[in-house]
Amino acid sequence: xxxxxxxxxxxxxxxxxxxxxxxxxxxxxxxxxxxxxxxxxxxxxxxxxxxxxxxxxxxxxxxxxxxxxxxxxxxxxxxxxxxxxxxxxxxxxxxxxxxxxxxxxxxxxxxxxxxxxxxxxxxxxxxxxxxxxxxxxxxxxxxxxxxxxxxxxxxxxxxxxxxxxxxxxxxxxxxxxxxxxxxxxxxxxxxxxxxxxxxxxxxxxxxxxxxxxxxxxxxxxxxxxxxxxxxxxxxxxxxxxxxxxxxxxxxxxxxxxxxxxxxxxxxxxxxxxxxxx
Amino acid sequence: xxxxxxxxxxxxxxxxxxxxxxxxxxxxxxxxxxxxxxxxxxxxxxxxxxxxxxxxxxxxxxxxxxxxxxxxxxxxxxxxxxxxxxxxxxxxxxxxxxxxxxxxxxxxxxxxxxxxxxxxxxxxxxxxxxxxxxxxxxxxxxxxxxxxxxxxxxxxxxxxxxxxxxxxxxxxxxxxxxxxxxxxxxxxxxxxxxxxxxxxxxxxxxxxxxxxxxxxxxxxxxxxxxxxxxxxxxxxxxxxxxxxxxxxxxxxxxxxxxxxxxxxxxxxxxxxxxxxx
Numbered sequence: 001x002x003x004x005x006x007x008x009x010x011x012x013x014x015x016x017x018x019x020x021x022x023x024x025x026x027x028x029x030x031x032x033x034x035x036x037x038x039x040x041x042x043x044x045x046x047x048x049x050x051x052x053x054x055x056x057x058x059x060x061x062x063x064x065x066x067x068x069x070x071x072x073x074x075x076x077x078x079x080x081x082x083x084x085x086x087x088x089x090x091x092x093x094x095x096x097x098x099x100x101x102x103x104x105x106x107x108x109x110x111x112x113x114x115x116x117x118x119x120x121x122x123x124x125x126x127x128x129x130x131x132x133x134x135x136x137x138x139x140x141x142x143x144x145x146x147x148x149x150x151x152x153x154x155x156x157x158x159x160x161x162x163x164x165x166x167x168x169x170x171x172x173x174x175x176x177x178x179x180x181x182x183x184x185x186x187x188x189x190x191x192x193x194x195x196x197x198x199x200x201x202x203x204x205x206x207x208x209x210x211x212x213x214x215x216x217x218x219x220x221x222x223x224x225x226x227x228x229x230x231x232x233x234x235x236x237x238x239x240x241x242x243x244x245x246x247x248x249x250x251x252x253x254x255x256x257x258x259x260x261x262x263x264x265x266x267x268x269x270x271x272x273x274x275x276x277x
Numbered sequence: 278x279x280x281x282x283x284x285x286x287x288x289x290x291x292x293x294x295x296x297x298x299x300x301x302x303x304x305x306x307x308x309x310x311x312x313x314x315x316x317x318x319x320x321x322x323x324x325x326x327x328x329x330x331x332x333x334x335x336x337x338x339x340x341x342x343x344x345x346x347x348x349x350x351x352x353x354x355x356x357x358x359x360x361x362x363x364x365x366x367x368x369x370x371x372x373x374x375x376x377x378x379x380x381x382x383x384x385x386x387x388x389x390x391x392x393x394x395x396x397x398x399x400x401x402x403x404x405x406x407x408x409x410x411x412x413x414x415x416x417x418x419x420x421x422x423x424x425x426x427x428x429x430x431x432x433x434x435x436x437x438x439x440x441x442x443x444x445x446x447x448x449x450x451x452x453x454x455x456x457x458x459x460x461x462x463x464x465x466x467x468x469x470x471x472x473x474x475x476x477x478x479x480x481x482x483x484x485x486x487x488x489x490x491x492x493x494x495x496x497x498x499x500x501x502x503x504x505x506x507x508x509x510x511x512x513x514x515x516x517x518x519x520x521x522x523x524x525x526x527x528x529x530x531x532x533x534x535x536x537x538x539x540x541x542x543x544x545x546x547x548x549x550x551x552x553x554x
Contacts (some may be wrong), residue, residue, distance in 0.1 A: 022380070062376055062383040068353075068391055069346050076345075096376050098400060099339055100427040103299070106339040114345055123375060123400045125422055127429020145402055150377040152404020159447055162439040170436055 001090055001118045002139050003207075007231045009055050009088050014267035016232050018056035018092065018209065019259060020239025021046065021078065023063050027244050029251050039064060039074035044081055046243050049252040051086045053263035056235050058092040058209075079115055090235075091118045092143065092209070098123040104133040112137045119143050121187060121209070124171045128178055135180035141207075142184055146172055146199065149189025149212030168195075172202045185209055188227075190218025190236065196226035207233050213262075214241030220262070224269050232270070238262060278367055278395045279416050280484075284508045286332050286365050291544035293509050295333035295369065295486065296536060297516030298323065298355065300340050304521050306528050316341060316351035321358055323520050326533040328363045330540035333512050335369040335486075356392055367512070368395045369420065369486070375400040381410040389414045396420050398464060398486070401448045405455055412457035418484075419461055423449055423476065426466025426489030445472075449479045462486055465504070467495025467513065473503035484510050490539075491518030497539070501546050509547070515539060 010016050021043050025033065028042045035041040047057060059078055064071035079091050093115065097107040104122075111120040112134075119141035122131055134142040147157050147168040159167040175184055188199055190212035199208070208227055212218035213236055220236060227234050242262075246254035287293050298320050302310065305319045312318040324334060336355055341348035356368050370392065374384040381399075388397040389411075396418035399408055411419040424434050424445040436444040452461055465476055467489035476485070485504055489495035490513055497513060504511050519539075523531035 060376070060380055062374075062380045062387070066383040066387045066391070068387070069349050072346050072349060094376075096374070096400070096403075097339075099337070099371075099373050100425070103337055103339045106343040110339070110343045110345070114343070123373070123402050125400050125402045125433060126373075126425050126427055127432030127434070129427050129429040131429075148377070148403050150403055150406050152406040152408075155404030155451055156402060156444065156448060157404070159436065159444055160438055161436060167433065167436055167444065171433060174432055 003231070005088070006055065006090050006207075009090070010232050013053070013055055013263070014270055015053055015055055015263040016234045016236055016266055017054045017259065017262050018058050018235040018237040019046065019050050019054045019242055020094070020211070020237050021057055021059040021063075021243065022239045023059070023243075025067070027247060029247050029249060031249060037070070037074055037077070039067060039071060040077045040081075043074070043078045045252040046255055047082060047086070049256040050242065050259040051089065053256075053259040054089065056090040056092055057082055058094050058237055060239075061093055061095040076115055079117055083116060093117040093120045096121050096123050096145065098126050098130045100126065101129045101133055104130050108134045108137060112140045119185065121145065124175070128174075131175070132178055132180070135178060135183045137183075140183065143209050144171070144175060144184055144186055146186040147188050147192050147195055149191040149216050149218065153189060153192070169198065169202060172199065176203070185235075187211065189216075190220075190223045191216055193219065193222035193225070196223065200226055200229065204229055205231075205233070207235060209235045209237060211237040211239075214238045220265055221269070228273065236266070280508070282365070283332065283367050283484075286367070287509050290330070290332055290540070291547055292330055292332055292540040293511045293513055293543055294331045294536065294539050295335050295512040295514040296323065296327050296331045296519055297371070297488070297514045298334055298336040298340075298520065299516045300336070300520075302344070304524060306524050306526060308526060314347070314351055314354070316344060316348060317354045317358075320351070320355045322529040323532055324359060324363070326529040327519065327536040328366065330533075330536040331366065333367040333369055334359055335371050335514055337516075338370055338372040353392055356394055360393060370394040370397045373398050373400050373422065375403050375407045377403065378406045378410055381407050385411045385414060389417045396462065398422065401452070405451075408452070409456055412455060412460045414460075417460065420486050421448070421452060421461055421463055423463040424465050424469050424472055426468040426493050426495065430466060430469070446475065446479060449476065453480070464488065466493075467497075467500045468493055470496065470499035470502070473500065477503055477506065481506055482508075482510070484512060486512045486514060488514040488516075491515045497542055498546070505550065513543070
């Protein structure tokens with residue numbers, strides 16, 4: 001998928017919502033456990049009930065990998081299902097990979113070609129040659145960790161050099177010099193709204209994938225205040241707040257309501273923004 | 278596996294060699310491609326011909342994941358084979374994972390419990406709560422990237438703060454404060470021998486997993502000069518230099534010779550060291 005299609009979808013749906021599919025068999029409704037493939041069945045019902053509100057789905061691969069071979073089969077089915085029934089929706093393999101060159105190429109092929117995801121998340125610690133192999137794929141996006149929403153996110157990411165530059169800023173700046181840098185997006189946690197202004201100065205045009213709204217305490221308004229750019233430029237993710245809002249038979253209906261609530265907040269923010277133009 | 282068993286094996290074999298299983302169907306001997314499971318068959322023959330020289334095997338999970346479900350099955354078989362026939366050997370899932378807490382727990386369970394590896398490699402960028410879930414497993418080791426051997430390793434890992442502290446040093450220091458830090462090992466590239474002295478000052482007692490000897494240009498002597506500690510404390514990895522030394526029918530025999538060469542160099546280094554005590 002290219003950026004123009006993603007932006008078009010955002011404008012049409014008045015939404016920049018990404019639904020995170022952290023599918024945990026210990027948390028999904030009990031009645032689904034007897035399904036032939038509970039991981040897929042749960043994901044399918046969530047997708048069917050939220051697709052009108054969401055522009056992206058983000059399966060966290062760890063949750064699928066944890067179930068071994070069955071998990072990988074389910075992950076493949078989930079992406080294929082989205083691509084078949086809702087082909088306009090952007091898919092993100094949240095895998096946080098990163099390795100030396102020839103190994104990163106393997107990972108890139110696995111997620112972009114074999115599994116056919118539109119994007120994959122990567123970790124920056126190993127530098128240029130660990131990320132560029134992902135960037136070599138046309139019409140695919142590589143979403144690099146910059147400033148993460150978890151408590152440990154500040155352990156190293158805000159490490160400061162003698163000029164006051166933070167590691168996450170160094171990561172952003174450096175990545176712009178890499179080949180095919182226009183295929184980068186960045187993970188920036190919603191729990192760090194005070195950093196969005198600085199981040200937008202370094203990467204004004206790139207999309208940011210923003211986890212941490214809802215369950216982790218991030219505020220949508222604060223993220224949008226400095227995070228929005230001229231093409232919207234945000235994918236705001238919610239996982240638990242939508243998919244586990246209910247663990248009863250009504251889970252898909254409640255997930256739909258929660259997703260619609262977030263979408264409506266986004267539509268309102270976009271509407272206010274358009275009226276101020 | 279615990280540290281005492283690993284050290285005992287090293288002393289018995291006079292070797293601290295780790296053989297990296299980067300199994301690539303485009304590089305293995307053509308005659309193996311008709312085997313029922315070429316990934317496993319190649320690995321098995323390499324293991325059978327090098328087990329007397331190696332104290333650890335390190336399958337790089339990317340190479341298995343790249344072949345989808347069959348790849349995961351092969352990875353599981355490889356570890357099971359080692360555990361059944363050579364139970365004294367330490368196994369490393371080179372997966373370079375790292376995610377927020379509940380997700381890291383998923384990864385830890387997948388590699389330590391489902392696949393039964395002795396250790397797994399992780400990336401430090403997301404900080405404490407991305408690594409501690411791995412450290413919670415008794416008799417398992419978590420091998421964190423510190424200073425990697427690839428060219429991009431210096432993009433961020435040697436980012437320097439106002440006191441002259443490098444990011445990799447900050448990562449090492451900080452990790453020592455984490456719960457169950459004694460279950461950590463660290464990846465330090467053989468291509469960076471000038472850093473080993475500084476690293477040993479911070480982590481004198483931990484094992485270092487050292488890739489980059491051979492194909493990537495690192496020197497065993499230089500690594501040992503400052504890297505060895507009182508319990509040896511090194512696992513020196515060679516992948517391509519052993520497993521792809523020949524891609525003909527004699528590949529296992531040649532791999533054995535290359536592994537024996539490295540083991541003999543290690544035995545010599547240990548012998549000189551013991552004589553100097």
